[in-house]
Amino acid sequence: MAVGQVPELPEVETVRRGLSERGIGQVFAEAIVGHPGILEDCSVQDVAGLAGERLERCDRHGKYLLLRMAGLSRRTLVVHLGMSGQLTFRRADEQVVPGTVRMPSGYVKSLGPPVVDAHVHLILRCVGGGEFLFRDPRRFGRILLLEGWDTACHARLERLGPDAISLTARQLAGLLAQAGRRDVKTVLLDQSVVAGIGNIYADEACFLARIRPDRSMGSLDSKARLSLARAALAVLDQGIRMAGTTFRDFVDVDGAHGGNAEKLQVYARGGLPCLRCGEVLSKAVVATRGTVWCERCQR
Numbered sequence: 001m002a003v004g005q006v007p008e009l010p011e012v013e014t015v016r017r018g019l020s021e022r023g024i025g026q027v028f029a030e031a032i033v034g035h036p037g038i039l040e041d042c043s044v045q046d047v048a049g050l051a052g053e054r055l056e057r058c059d060r061h062g063k064y065l066l067l068r069m070a071g072l073s074r075r076t077l078v079v080h081l082g083m084s085g086q087l088t089f090r091r092a093d094e095q096v097v098p099g100t101v102r103m104p105s106g107y108v109k110s111l112g113p114p115v116v117d118a119h120v121h122l123i124l125r126c127v128g129g130g131e132f133l134f135r136d137p138r139r140f141g142r143i144l145l146l147e148g149w150d151t152a153c154h155a156r157l158e159r160l161g162p163d164a165i166s167l168t169a170r171q172l173a174g175l176l177a178q179a180g181r182r183d184v185k186t187v188l189l190d191q192s193v194v195a196g197i198g199n200i201y202a203d204e205a206c207f208l209a210r211i212r213p214d215r216s217m218g219s220l221d222s223k224a225r226l227s228l229a230r231a232a233l234a235v236l237d238q239g240i241r242m243a244g245t246t247f248r249d250f251v252d253v254d255g256a257h258g259g260n261a262e263k264l265q266v267y268a269r270g271g272l273p274c275l276r277c278g279e280v281l282s283k284a285v286v287a288t289r290g291t292v293w294c295e296r297c298q299r
């Protein structure tokens, strides 16, 4: 199955939570850039200047990770995972005992260790020996180093709408109502309306809300918009609880796969029977993306 999966909000949030656990308080000893092409608006020298900085917080806006440095500089290392980006942490002792750990949601994930190979384009070595590794075989990921913590002024980030899970369903429904007559899926994918939803969770939200993805947003009444907003938040929440969706590349900070793929109802299931009604699921391009829905369940 050729699936060009892009990490979306639940995957990036999974990485953020892992980084917060492993990374906060770490002091960088050395920053090594293997492939400068992943850097945007900063140089190899700029990134090397992270030596001596301490990681104070790890935030996220939509699909962007925001690693905040402490001290006088208060710089922010912005990481976008692109299509196949992985941001992992390798402990100094490398004593990753193979095994499994059960998440609160019931998902049992296998433990790392993270892969280290020629696709690792940035290594942030910490005092004490642990390492952050940015690995990205397809090289669509990007790393920016910004001055200050106020990253909203950067061109990439200023156009983002509010982060999806910072909103209540009513607030999200309100934003959808202002989005005009474009089709439902185009609006859900528009990061300037709401940040974080991509192809997987847009299709899943439409299925859960029983709304066709190719329908005009303007044709939904307020009840249907609220239902869509609730569905979007529910599928994102499930994705986070299952530690993200992995088809091929996505891993968490420990190098472990996410468990949400088996929970998906429609994504990548075109031509297979609908899990709700048995109808063969339709597949077509909507909003320039491969889109799957049920003709019988979704109106």
Ligand SMILES: [Zn+2]
Residues within 6 Å of the ligand: 274, 275, 276, 277, 278, 279, 294, 295, 296, 297, 298
């Ligand atoms: Zn159906």
